[in-house]
Amino acid sequence: MCLAIPAMITALHDENMGTVNLGGVEREVSLALVDATVGDYVIVHVGIAISKLDEDEAKRTLALFDELGAELDGLDGEAS
Amino acid sequence: MKFIDEYRDSEVIRSLLSQIGEEAVREEGYRLMEFCGGHTHAFYRYGLLPLLPERVTMVHGPGCPVCVLPISRIDAAVALAAKDDVIFCSYGDMLRVPGSDGKSLLKAKASGADVRMIYSPLDAMKLAEQNPDCQVVFFAVGFETTAPATALALKQAAERKAPNFTVFCNHVLTPPAMRAILDDGSLEGSMDGGADGSTVHGIVGPGHVSAIIGSSAYRFVAEENHIPLVISGFEPVDLLESILMLVRQINEENAAIINGYSRVVKDEGNPQAIALMDEVFDLRGSFEWRGFGMLPDSAQKLSSKFADYDAEIRFGVTYGEAHDHKACRCAEVLRGQLEPEGCSVFASVCTPENPLGACMVSSEGACAAAYQYGRHARGDQ
Amino acid sequence: MSRKLDLEQGFVDISFGAGGMASAQLTREIFAPEFSNPILNRMEDGAVIDMPKGRLVVSTDSHVISPIFFPGGDIGSLAIHGSVNDVAMMGAKPLHMSIGFIIEEGIPFSTLKRIAVSIGEAAREAGVSIVAADTKVVKKGEADQIYITSTCFGVVSDEVSIGADRAKAGDRVIVSGSIGDHGAAIMASREELSLTSSLKSDSQSLHDLVAAMLASGIDIHVMRDPTRGGLATSLNEIATTSGVGIEIDERAIPVHEGVRAVSELLGLDPLYFACEGRLAAICAGDDAEALLAVMRSHPKGSDAAIIGEVTASSEIPLILRSTFGGSRVVSVLTGDQMPRIC
Numbered sequence A: 001m002c003l004a005i006p007a008m009i010t011a012l013h014d015e016n017m018g019t020v021n022l023g024g025v026e027r028e029v030s031l032a033l034v035d036a037t038v039g040d041y042v043i044v045h046v047g048i049a050i051s052k053l054d055e056d057e058a059k060r061t062l063a064l065f066d067e068l069g070a071e072l073d074g075l076d077g078e079a080s
Numbered sequence B: 001m002k003f004i005d006e007y008r009d010s011e012v013i014r015s016l017l018s019q020i021g022e023e024a025v026r027e028e029g030y031r032l033m034e035f036c037g038g039h040t041h042a043f044y045r046y047g048l049l050p051l052l053p054e055r056v057t058m059v060h061g062p063g064c065p066v067c068v069l070p071i072s073r074i075d076a077a078v079a080l081a082a083k084d085d086v087i088f089c090s091y092g093d094m095l096r097v098p099g100s101d102g103k104s105l106l107k108a109k110a111s112g113a114d115v116r117m118i119y120s121p122l123d124a125m126k127l128a129e130q131n132p133d134c135q136v137v138f139f140a141v142g143f144e145t146t147a148p149a150t151a152l153a154l155k156q157a158a159e160r161k162a163p164n165f166t167v168f169c170n171h172v173l174t175p176p177a178m179r180a181i182l183d184d185g186s187l188e189g190s191m192d193g194g195a196d197g198s199t200v201h202g203i204v205g206p207g208h209v210s211a212i213i214g215s216s217a218y219r220f221v222a223e224e225n226h227i228p229l230v231i232s233g234f235e236p237v238d239l240l241e242s243i244l245m246l247v248r249q250i251n252e253e254n255a256a257i258i259n260g261y262s263r264v265v266k267d268e269g270n271p272q273a274i275a276l277m278d279e280v281f282d283l284r285g286s287f288e289w290r291g292f293g294m295l296p297d298s299a300q301k302l303s304s305k306f307a308d309y310d311a312e313i314r315f316g317v318t319y320g321e322a323h324d325h326k327a328c329r330c331a332e333v334l335r336g337q338l339e340p341e342g343c344s345v346f347a348s349v350c351t352p353e354n355p356l357g358a359c360m361v362s363s364e365g366a367c368a369a370a371y372q373y374g375r376h377a378r379g380d381q
Numbered sequence C: 001m002s003r004k005l006d007l008e009q010g011f012v013d014i015s016f017g018a019g020g021m022a023s024a025q026l027t028r029e030i031f032a033p034e035f036s037n038p039i040l041n042r043m044e045d046g047a048v049i050d051m052p053k054g055r056l057v058v059s060t061d062s063h064v065i066s067p068i069f070f071p072g073g074d075i076g077s078l079a080i081h082g083s084v085n086d087v088a089m090m091g092a093k094p095l096h097m098s099i100g101f102i103i104e105e106g107i108p109f110s111t112l113k114r115i116a117v118s119i120g121e122a123a124r125e126a127g128v129s130i131v132a133a134d135t136k137v138v139k140k141g142e143a144d145q146i147y148i149t150s151t152c153f154g155v156v157s158d159e160v161s162i163g164a165d166r167a168k169a170g171d172r173v174i175v176s177g178s179i180g181d182h183g184a185a186i187m188a189s190r191e192e193l194s195l196t197s198s199l200k201s202d203s204q205s206l207h208d209l210v211a212a213m214l215a216s217g218i219d220i221h222v223m224r225d226p227t228r229g230g231l232a233t234s235l236n237e238i239a240t241t242s243g244v245g246i247e248i249d250e251r252a253i254p255v256h257e258g259v260r261a262v263s264e265l266l267g268l269d270p271l272y273f274a275c276e277g278r279l280a281a282i283c284a285g286d287d288a289e290a291l292l293a294v295m296r297s298h299p300k301g302s303d304a305a306i307i308g309e310v311t312a313s314s315e316i317p318l319i320l321r322s323t324f325g326g327s328r329v330v331s332v333l334t335g336d337q338m339p340r341i342c
Helices: A055-076 B010-023 B037-045 B071-082 B105-110 B121-130 B147-159 B174-183 B208-213 B216-223 B236-251 B271-280 B304-309 B330-334 B366-374 C014-018 C021-035 C075-088 C109-126 C181-188 C207-215 C230-242 C257-266 C285-296
Strands: A005-012 A017-022 A025-030 A041-045 A048-052 B030-036 B056-063 B086-090 B114-117 B135-142 B165-171 B202-205 B229-231 B257-259 B281-283 B286-289 B293-296 B300-302 C055-063 C093-104 C129-138 C146-156 C172-175 C220-224 C245-249 C280-283 C305-311 C318-321 C327-329
Touching: A005 C257, A017 A041, A017 C257, A025 A041, A025 A048, A025 C257, A041 B208, A048 B147, A048 B208, A055 B010, A055 B236, B010 B236, B030 B037, B030 B174, B030 B236, B037 B056, B037 B236, B037 B366, B056 B174, B056 B330, B071 B086, B071 B105, B071 B135, B071 B165, B086 B121, B105 B114, B121 B135, B121 B147, B121 B165, B135 B147, B147 B165, B147 B271, B147 B304, B165 B300, B165 B304, B174 B208, B174 B216, B174 B293, B202 B236, B208 B216, B208 B271, B216 B229, B216 B257, B229 B236, B271 B281, B271 B304, B300 B304, B330 B366, B366 C327, C014 C021, C014 C129, C021 C109, C021 C129, C055 C075, C075 C093, C075 C109, C075 C146, C075 C207, C093 C109, C093 C207, C109 C129, C109 C146, C172 C285, C181 C257, C207 C220, C207 C285, C220 C230, C230 C245, C230 C280, C230 C318, C280 C285, C285 C305
Parallel strands: B030 B056, B030 B202, B086 B114, B086 B135, B135 B165, B202 B229, B229 B257, C093 C129, C245 C318
Antiparallel strands: A005 A017, A005 A041, A017 A025, A041 A048, B281 B300, B286 B293, C055 C146, C093 C146, C172 C280, C172 C305, C220 C280, C245 C305, C318 C327
């Protein structure tokens, strides 16, 4: 469990539905369980958005990884 | 693709592997369980297992809702599908799972049953509206990630007073399964390790289940079993990050619950989803799990408010005594007690084309993953 | 004598299955005008063909695809492309085709006409003449609209020796373009998935790309068009037949973004999606860059890429190396790929 991927909301519709786009492929999904709008990324599972992706958190963790890489390069001088 | 590719970055992955290698120095090693079947699949798909240092071994957990569904319930699904005016809607994962005598939904379809593969329970509702003369039954399986979608479809059915839509509910819950694994006598939760080396030292926690239930649901793992758990995403960077964090916890003899998937998981989970599930579902007193027998408070049924949409009530579903195939050892695989390769029928009699049990059919079953990706994963490169 | 068929409003009824005049009328008014060539136009019982020098290559395929019209093609053009390509993969020049149609009662004439036009266009583009054709009509429910069986005849020069058993350690594997386009387009167009995309099948004839590759004089060991089961299945088969191993590099394999997206969304693998207008070629390592250049200079091979190499080891037929040094076994596809939620 559980196949779910981040896709961007490109349009909102009635009854809590929205269009999401992943790599040019689009689908209507339910946005009833998230507070998200056009431009946000949501995690989509079986046709519903189960979570809104926190872009700040994503940036933060990616920055941590960059640091980790730099650390290792510095520490032991090995090519990563 | 944004928020996917960054987590497959080779530089970062190599750094993480290097770091894990440096820090995983304990003599007795690190036996980590990835609970979730999606994680099992990811480990194999990205070829991560042979890259981990020898001291770190992954044990595959039972977090595969397809695998843990007992045969008697598959038989019930096949029986529902065979009814004359029923359109039986199911996720693709379930279609090939063999019930008694190898009968699967796909085989039922070949014999004339109207079985439809759908991507979302909301599509099953649409089918119900398009086919007023038929009974549409939706085969609801899955953990807490998937249950909210079922709940949304049921709310829709209730709002529209759909006369021909019902749900055959088989949703199961993660924390009780985790308890069962950890409290199992042969998998002691003690940090000192069992003599036979079957202890689990840390858990890679489910990512999308946690997006719904939050991190506090796992508190007992730390407080009662004294085992660290790191909630993980599904990309290679996520998995390795989580392993690194577990290794550190174990080295420090700590047991904390860490949210390693913070871009998706909030500590409180998804309150709207939780509230919706509380409204639509009730706890079953007990439920049979392949591999674990009857577990208390471990599964969901429709609440009385939604009784009109409950397939078990409308069709008077009964369950027979059904047994796994004689040679099938899925139960032990699900408990992390047996590796797929250790099963005598693995890849010989039991193959994806002729599966004896669910672990070989489900794309995230440990046996299917091992067969597809990893039969030679150890010992090469 | 029968009236002319109402091509706009009419549909096939079972009297066309009674044989004789009715089904001959279908052939005459719907199919033959689109396939017109001197041999077919004689309307004999059998086509008499002058064969050029060389060895005869024959391939047959049956097509039951549904939906019969899909983004980028239809069952008709697919039938031509599929059989032409099978013959071309042996290093042969496709020359003639024979086609059989099994038609379900109730199908509109306009649908048949549309397919016939498509077949005619594909055949002309591929330089093949349809020398024999047959139609049969079955009762409603006995076929899914239309089934097509196509056979292609071609000729291969005596100097050419291409076969699945010729892959050797040190060889390189080249694909002619992005993989998985057809399978992903069909999957994305399945109604029950409700996806919207601009994905199109890659269905096309490769006779001219193959001709250019042969004209280069490079010794091509193996060619295969990865249709059912995708690139993974084809490479597995070649490795097994040749008694070698093949290793491919995930980074090097061209995959369109939309194909990746459909794969991620549904939990599927582009390596298993069918291609209907691509080929995989295997040649000696030293010849790889030259062959790649030849392919890239042809419009049907402009995205060609070297994706891996052949190894001596044959215990595991096919291994995929991921970007960061991980690797996994890629086995033959068992059953159809099914969208999954887990």
